[in-house]
Amino acid sequence: xxxxxxxxxxxxxxxxxxxxxxxxxxxxxxxxxxxxxxxxxxxxxxxxxxxxxxxxxxxxxxxxxxxxxxxxxxxxxxxxxxxxxxxxxxxxxxxxxxxxxxxxxxxxxxxxxxxxxxxxxxxxxxxxxxxxxxxxxxxx
Amino acid sequence: xxxxxxxxxxxxxxxxxxxxxxxxxxxxxxxxxxxxxxxxxxxxxxxxxxxxxxxxxxxxxxxxxxxxxxxxxxxxxxxxxxxxxxxxxxxxxxxxxxxxxxxxxxxxxxxxxxxxxxxxxxxxxxxxxxxxxxxxxxxx
Amino acid sequence: xxxxxxxxxxxxxxxxxxxxxxxxxxxxxxxxxxxxxxxxxxxxxxxxxxxxxxxxxxxxxxxxxxxxxxxxxxxxxxxxxxxxxxxxxxxxxxxxxxxxxxxxxxxxxxxxxxxxxxxxxxxxxxxxxxxxxxxxxxxx
Numbered sequence: 094x095x096x097x098x099x100x101x102x103x104x105x106x107x108x109x110x111x112x113x114x115x116x117x118x119x120x121x122x123x124x125x126x127x128x129x130x131x132x133x134x135x136x137x138x139x140x141x142x143x144x145x146x147x148x149x150x151x152x153x154x155x156x157x158x159x160x161x162x163x164x165x166x167x168x169x170x171x172x173x174x175x176x177x178x179x180x181x182x183x184x185x186x187x188x189x190x191x192x193x194x195x196x197x198x199x200x201x202x203x204x205x206x207x208x209x210x211x212x213x214x215x216x217x218x219x220x221x222x223x224x225x226x227x228x229x230x231x232x233x
Numbered sequence: 234x235x236x237x238x239x240x241x242x243x244x245x246x247x248x249x250x251x252x253x254x255x256x257x258x259x260x261x262x263x264x265x266x267x268x269x270x271x272x273x274x275x276x277x278x279x280x281x282x283x284x285x286x287x288x289x290x291x292x293x294x295x296x297x298x299x300x301x302x303x304x305x306x307x308x309x310x311x312x313x314x315x316x317x318x319x320x321x322x323x324x325x326x327x328x329x330x331x332x333x334x335x336x337x338x339x340x341x342x343x344x345x346x347x348x349x350x351x352x353x354x355x356x357x358x359x360x361x362x363x364x365x366x367x368x369x370x371x372x373x
Numbered sequence: 374x375x376x377x378x379x380x381x382x383x384x385x386x387x388x389x390x391x392x393x394x395x396x397x398x399x400x401x402x403x404x405x406x407x408x409x410x411x412x413x414x415x416x417x418x419x420x421x422x423x424x425x426x427x428x429x430x431x432x433x434x435x436x437x438x439x440x441x442x443x444x445x446x447x448x449x450x451x452x453x454x455x456x457x458x459x460x461x462x463x464x465x466x467x468x469x470x471x472x473x474x475x476x477x478x479x480x481x482x483x484x485x486x487x488x489x490x491x492x493x494x495x496x497x498x499x500x501x502x503x504x505x506x507x508x509x510x511x512x513x
Binding site: 098099100102103168170171172173174186187189201202203204227228229230231233 | 378379380382383386387389390391393394397398399437438440441442443444446448449450471473474475477479
């Protein structure tokens with residue numbers, strides 16, 4: 094079981110709804126502003142770590158051409174929230190990413206599992222760190 | 234941040250769970266009954282506006298052949314809820330639509346962003362207006 | 374409307390977030406442990422019913438080769454929760470299943486509608502029964 098309240102669950106859902114819209118609108122500055130000033134994004138699957146908002150903005154701008162000609166959407170599910178302290182939350186979830194062309198063809202990036210640390214500053218949530226793992230087949 | 238309570242968030246989630254089932258079951262009358270009598274659906278991306286339940290039913294029946302031979306499902310995410318007044322909610326979300334054939338092949342409609350106005354009448358939510366935007370590539 | 378509280382809604386979301394991770398990690402024993410000892414899974418669409426944790430584990434192990442070389446993810450939506458009594462919940466939802474290869478190609482299983490009965494034992498939810506219906510085209 095989780096140790097957080099329904100109100101916190103809803104607060105977290107709303108945070109991601111806002112953050113994912115900024116991301117999918119390719120609003121790099123708006124997206125970076127949902128991170129703390131020293132926020133870290135770690136693309137663990139490609140060993141690439143970006144530290145601080147300025148580096149996040151530079152990295153995201155560099156990556157923008159990947160999304161030329163497609164509408165991107167992140168579809169998240171299965172949030173688990175763990176309250177570390179009153180204003181720190183560990184949140185994990187998985188993400189499916191669609192890329193839709195102007196004529197409506199949808200294709201997919203690989204699926205991902207994400208581990209975030211969110212902090213609440215002046216009543217507002219921010220991402221302090223994000224670690225992104227690309228889903229790989231389980232050895233069976 | 235959103236100004237609504239966790240209870241309202243849950244009420245809204247439940248409303249969409251019920252409405253989307255009626256839609257995906259192609260229960261045109263049941264779906265129309267989740268709109269107010271004067272409810273409006275605006276397919277903004279094709280400039281097509283349908284006003285009132287009767288017109289909604291007629292339009293939906295006309296569109297049914299599009300779904301012949303496929304099971305449709307709408308997968309929604311990233312709800313943002315804004316309380317306009319005690320019984321009026323602005324809700325926005327995005328939607329991924331699958332079409333699955335009898336032999337299990339899944340394909341996709343383009344992704345969409347939706348803006349709804351919900352009203353609560355006698356303790357029950359209804360859609361008063363729905364505006365549907367097809368996702369298009371962002372200019373970069 | 375649903376008769377459950379936002380807190381129960383959140384408890385249920387958290388239950389599925391945990392259970393689906395075990396399932397997608399192909400952790401057969403861990404997944405079976407989220408069912409009651411006498412838990413039943415009924416694949417209604419192929420007339421196959423599995424009763425009790427031991428049979429569930431055996432059946433799941435038998436099915437594992439289907440997931441060789443792919444990362445599986447279940448994406449659920451549209452939960453409806455009905456409180457039968459204080460510790461019994463009927464929950465229905467739909468599920469989209471992705472299979473992602475090591476080089477990142479995503480494909481899809483047919484979509485499903487699921488009916489679960491959850492029971493709360495010592496403050497913790499378990500699945501007592503699960504009935505899985507494959508989505509089929511609606512006759513129109």
